Amino acid sequence: MKFNALIPELSVKDIKKSKWFYIEIIGFQLEYERTDDKFAFLSLNGAQIMIEEVNGFWNTGVLEYPFGRGINFQILTNDIQPIVERLIQNEFLLFREPTVNEYKSKHNLIKELEFLVQDPDGYLLRFSQESSS
Template structure:
């Protein structure tokens, strides 16, 4: 049974069908449910959930122009980042930041991620990340 997360971002999109095609067929999201008359869908991937709704004049707090979502990126945890990355490349979809390993300091440890970034059809920045584990932090080398 579907259980909604405590926090689910809802993205205003310019065309629900274009967004559904992108999220479901290129990124392998699952359609949890949709309300076709409202042009709304709730989608999920590995526990991450996003609501998408075609622009309707109700949720806007200002003028929407592409790219939407300036100033935010959504990190989405995945289990097989290479498979997802290869499918995106196969679809000739533009990669914003190529796949690479990054290690981020968190207190006295480093947390590793293999990650890449793309923008969805409306310009929302999506960062896909696969956990690489943790390692000790050499405090002299990392700030």
């Protein structure tokens, strides 16, 4: 496995609950884990994240819900709809409903269908797919 140049590591309150959310609900794959450290390395369509149960080693301040204030993680996928359906079936509230957004880049206009959801610890996740509409 090739590691990305940037891989966020998220502190989580309950590693089992977070693994269930990311793997069973979102669709990430478990690449490897260190159960003694309550750590997991996950991937989805080339996106990579690490999750580790809060242990006090990395805290620069008090951790309060929602974790990760001021940041959202954009994760590209081929089709957001199955993820949305699993979230709704499991009674997760979407932070933002699926919407087509346009973003200007240096040479063109990018259109993406995207939605946002908070994970069990409040991290804001933005799932997007290319949109032709």
